[in-house]
Amino acid sequence: MxxxxxxxxxxxxxxxxxxxxxxxxxxxxxxxxxxxxxxxxxxxxxxxxxxxxxxxxxxxxxxxxxxxxxxxxxxxxxxxxxxxxxxxxxxxxxxxxxxxxxxxxxxxxxxxxxxKPKPLVEDFVWKGNVDLGLDYKRGERDSDDYDVDIKTQARHGRWRHNALADYNRELKDGVVSTDNWSAEYALDRFLNEKLFWQGRFEYKRDRVEEVERQRTIGTGPGYQFWDDELGAFSVATLANRSDYRYSNGEQDRFYALSVKWDYNRYLVGKTVQLFSVGEVGRPLNGAAEYSLDAEVGLRYKVTDWASLNMKAEKDIVSGAEGDLDETRYTLGFGVGW
The missing domain is CATH 2.30.30.100 (SH3 type barrels.)
Incomplete structure (x- = not known):
């Protein structure tokens, strides 16, 4: 040899x-x-x-x-x-x-x-995803659509940090028909394995619709039904203080009760993810009768970090000084970690 x-x-x-x-x-x-x-x-x-x-x-x-x-x-x-x-x-x-x-x-x-222990906070777990939706059309009527969504979550010990942000803009023949963005931060403190208490702040800005600005601060109990490698499902019931400002200069300030949900589940060997997040609320006083902000969609993993996604979003503010009823459908590309 x-x-x-x-x-x-x-x-x-x-x-x-x-x-x-x-x-x-x-x-x-x-x-x-x-x-x-x-x-x-x-x-x-x-x-x-x-x-x-x-x-x-x-x-x-x-x-x-x-x-x-x-x-x-x-x-x-x-x-x-x-x-x-x-x-x-x-x-x-x-x-x-x-x-x-x-x-x-x-x-x-x-x-x-x-x-695997982390360098500073040993039990620190961070996950999230960024979804992008772009649509350009050139013809007798030109249109440009942009949709960016960011969702991230970090947990250590009994604390969990949740952050959401999105931006939507649509132009038709050079005229802006949709232009809004929103951001939300929520902090959860787990009292035991399932029960937690949440405090959150949310801000929405719209440059086209009659409801020009929404600002909400809330707190309340929540329940984590499950949270594992195949998905998670949690519900929180919040008491909120909301401020609405309308395009005509009028304002509403009121207290409200709302229910939030956050659901995601992996299917087909973790290649397909079904997800839904949203909140439905009803004021205790004020002009609005109820509000709904929800989205549901599917995410298909192309690689360990890249995915294709399609989703539907619904925004409703009913009975207010300026009603809002907006539906969006997007198809795009995303990255996750």
Missing amino acids: SRSTSLSLLGLSIALCSSASFADTVWLKNGDRLTGTIRVFDGSRLLLQTDYGGSIPLDWKKIATLESDHELLVKLGPLEGERAKSLLAAEPGKVTLANGEAPKTVELAQIEQIM
């Missing part, structure tokens, strides 16, 4: 041994064993990244034990967490946390979260 062939075989053997030693392993209760890289566990499913099947969500209740050579943050509650240098397989229903001191064996049912 030549020297070059021997060196090639030695390199291949080292590579294989290295890849095997750094592969995470999950044993299922039915006896199956899967290898890959543990990405995250949050709620009911463990996400295992593999080179043979992509990202595979595993039902946590079906897992017997697992091991990993990577440093992971293992949380046994909303605030209690341990930074483990590695995970060692244990008897079914348990796993051993090795952190350089005495190993600690815990039951899988005690674990609420597993993630």
Whole structure:
């Protein structure tokens, strides 16, 4: 055997041994064993990244034990967490946390979260997406449509930060028929695994419709039905103070009650996402009878970060000094993280 062939075989053997030693392993209760890289566990499913099947969500209740050579943050509650240098397989229903001191064996049912620790805030999780919709038409009637939507969410410990922003503009034969933008920030404080309290601020500006400006400050309880790798669904009931200004200079200031929802669900192996966010409210006094701001849509993942999306948006302010009833349909491209 030549020297070059021997060196090639030695390199291949080292590579294989290295890849095997750094592969995470999950044993299922039915006896199956899967290898890959543990990405995250949050709620009911463990996400295992593999080179043979992509990202595979595993039902946590079906897992017997697992091991990993990577440093992971293992949380046994909303605030209690341990930074483990590695995970060692244990008897079914348990796993051993090795952190350089005495190993600690815990039951899988005690674990609420597993993630890669962050440099500053260990349990910091940030996700979001930006959707763009553009439409240019040239003919007997020219039209230009622009639609930009940003949604992001960050969570650490018992706190969750939510931010939304969007901009819509439409021109027909050089005349602006739609020109509005809005921004919202909401802060959630979780009281337990499901129940949270929310405070939020929202501002809307419209340069075309009769309702020229909307400003809302609110607070109230919310409930998180689920939040895992396959989606999330939460509802919040808020008491709000709203200020409306109309294009004719009139103003309304009133208190209102509203219900907000935020729903998203992955389908077809996490390639298709169904989502809907919105709020419906009714003033306790003032000129408006009710208001609705909602959107529903589908997002198709082309790659891990790029997607195509289509959605419908509805804005209604009924019974006010200046009524608003606007519907938009968009098809565009987006990025997510």
